[in-house]
Amino acid sequence: MGNYGAPPPGYPGQGQPMPAYFADPLANVAMQYGQSLAGQGKDIVNQNLEKWISISTLKFYFAVDTKYVARKLLVLFLPFVIRDWSIKFPPSQCVAPREEPNAPDLYVPAMAFVTYILTTGVLLGTQNRFTPEDLGGQASQILAWLIVEILLVLLTFYITNISSNLRFLHLLAFTGYKYVGMVVCGVMSMFLSRWGYRVALIYSSVAIVWFFLRSLKVYVLPEVMSADRTGYRRRLWALLFITALQPLMIWLLTRQICSFEAPAAVAPPPVSY
Template sequence: MAYPAQSGFRQRKLQPKMRMRNTSADGSDPSPLFEDTSGGQGVGGGYARGHDKGAAAAGTVYPGQNLLSDPMSNLAMAYGSSLASQGREMVDKNLDRFIPISRLKYYFAVDTIYVGKKLGLLVFPYMHENWEVSYQQDTPVAPRFDINAPDLYIPVMGFITYILVAGLALGTQNRFTPESLGMQASSALVWLIIEVLATLLSLYLVTVNTDLTTIDLVAFSGYKYVGMIVGVVAGLMFGRMGYYLTLLWCCASIFVFMIRTLRLKILSEAAAEGVLVRGAKNQLRMYLTMSIAAAQPIFMYWLTFHLVR
């Protein structure tokens, strides 16, 4: 007869520990019948849980913090920076071998005063007397300190301005198209390259040992864009007669400028040679200088005559 009592005891023992909640007076209770009291209750329990979460968040270690504090990662970053600096130096060295960046900085070392004086010299070179380039410890001074020094600022700006003026001239004649402007720019650039290459070949054939560099020749060949711009603008304002008169003046000016500038460069080694050799070579060098100078008016007319009608 003890078995029923034992089975009832077992049932009471297996029943989970739960606490009944009070119901309302009308017997309705919209809340759940049971609530879990294992994690604390009331305000105190909520504060405990919030405090535990804050402590856990404060003690959390993110993967990036371990990466930054790792000595091996710092070493890898330092090694990567060293490789990047070495690669940069190697690129700069190889780039300077083909494109002399440090040399180009010299040709753009200009200021407003130099540009104004050089433009005046290109348009009116007849009263200028001293054409020698100044040197300081066997190094030519920057163009902003010497008006006779070649520069690339005026040729580059002149080329861009010439293309813009050509577009304006074509637009006033209802002949402007993007293709025509591109053809104008490419034609001027190709003729400039041909002129520089022909000059280099001529200097090689005549065996002239001069300090003229390729960049110097580009600079001297680019000075003619100033006269071309003045001629086209005069043609737009005063017609073809104004174009021809202005261009004729600019052609004579650039011819005189090139003669007086290049003769010091090309004839610089004549004093170190014998009398016979000096006489023969001087004649060839003078012809070469005059040919280079005479080519400037031809290119100036060829690149501008179709822009004025």
């Protein structure tokens, strides 16, 4: 009855020595050294990453609000009804999308990419083809083609000797907007089979072409270049090439998933008695 306050067996009491690893100075030094190495490694990663992509600049492309996202989706779905495509800030200036409705962002492309991967998983499941490997392969394929597309755009600018206000993150944002149309293709294919996919593919292609021609014109075809016919013509062809890549990529990335039809089941031969 008088042992309620006694510690259980094996538990170090006040008169018992603490375990060795609590009092070992070498363990403390090793822990501090490991924390120091982790901090140095983090600094090295941030410094090398800053050489390619500025983290502070990257945050601007995710500075969106609900109003901006709703308007951007409207622009992507119904670009034909939009009248004002101008940008109030200089194209070379990095501005938060919530302050400029026509500025590119990375939030909508990122969410559209994730949504399309989830839609692909559902489609593969309805087609009895779902495996984690196939879903990961689809994500890797989309990212690989995104890199190829950006390299093609940069190569086009280099060959045609065009200098534009398009940053790398601008290109990443604009080329990622087609994922919204790919989601539409996936959903239509899910509910209306192959014919729904074809209708969605045609509409999404026309919409993304219209969107690119109106949005990229500010960056690729500035007004001051209209007097220089040779330079203006080169920029126009570059704009048309970049725009033509979008419906091609939508078809290339969705055709194997959205237009798939399972083979019809073969009826067993009749049993003769």
